[in-house]
Amino acid sequence: MTDHQFGRFGITTGLDGGAEAVAAARAAEELGWPVIWLSGGPLPGLQAITNLVDGTSAIKFVSGILAVVKYAAADVDETYAALEAAAPGRFTVGLGGAHGPKPIARLTNYLDELDVPVERRVLAALGPRMLKLAAERTAGAYPFLTRAEYSAEARKVLGPDKLLAVSHLAVLETDADRARAIARDTISFFTTIPGYVASLQRQGFSQSDLSELPDHMIDALAAWGSPADIKAKLTEHLDAGADHVAVNVITGETGPQPIEQWRALTPVLLG
Secondary structure (H helix, E strand, O other), X not given: OOOOOOOXXXXXXXXXXXXHHHHHHHHHHHHOOOEEEEOOOOOOOHHHHHHHHHOOOOOEEXXXXXXXXXXXXXXXXXXXXXXXXXXXXXXXXXXXXXXXXXXXXXXXXXXXXXXXXXXXXXXXXXXXXXXXXXXXXXXXXXXXXXXXXXXXXXXXXXXXXXXXXXXXXXXXXXXXXXXXHHHHHHHHHHOOOHHHHHHHHHOOOOHHHHHHOOHHXXXXXXXXXXXXXXXXXXXXXXXXXXXXXXXXXXXXXXXXXXXXXXXXXXXXXXX
16 A cells, blocks of 8 residues: 555644644644644635645645645645745645536546646545546545445555545544534534535435434544544544544534644554
8 A cells, every 4th residue: 555654643634824723733743643634624825834834844734635626736836846845745735626517527637737746646535436536646535524434445446556545533522422412513514515415325324314413424424432442443444445544633612723632642543
């Protein structure tokens, strides 16, 4: 399997490139996390990535993801080239968000324009056609809101040598009702997005599952409990064929970065 020197576990989070975001990235770096996958929604622009790389020393960053409908290929090329010159190997371009008609064609055209090396770009791939494109045109795939069975199927499509990095929700909460409520609140948003609806249905979730978000669905899509419980759940992806799991810690609060949760997970996931 592909070795991008990301290790078995990394972090998914939203960082805007401001002072507090840089401080959070430094905290993750000091804890020993090898990589942060930057959620596309909170990212205000490409300068934020530059700020984060400049404000840290060694931790890697992947844009997870840059929506191709928002960022011109030429601008992404310029950012990648500047960061590669200043901090070699620390930024990998993650792409997706080809909303609207003919998303495969749109992404294909975008990749045709992009000068970033194939080995330094990944695709947010959920469906089989997108996985195939990721295998053909990038270093691999970065799916989100999937269970371990998906990782096994994705590995078959990608082949043995492509990166499969999975982003998975995690709640450090041992009270089942509270943990599931936190996860359910986040997952409910994605059940309104057509691409995720299609992905969840392909994974075997019914229309009533998507409407009611029952416990079995929450437990499949979010790891919760103690750090050891969370590791056991995330490791299911690795056992199924993923190379890397990016832990997306959610707390039920918006704003503060979950640094204390990262700290609690560090000895279990990185030890």
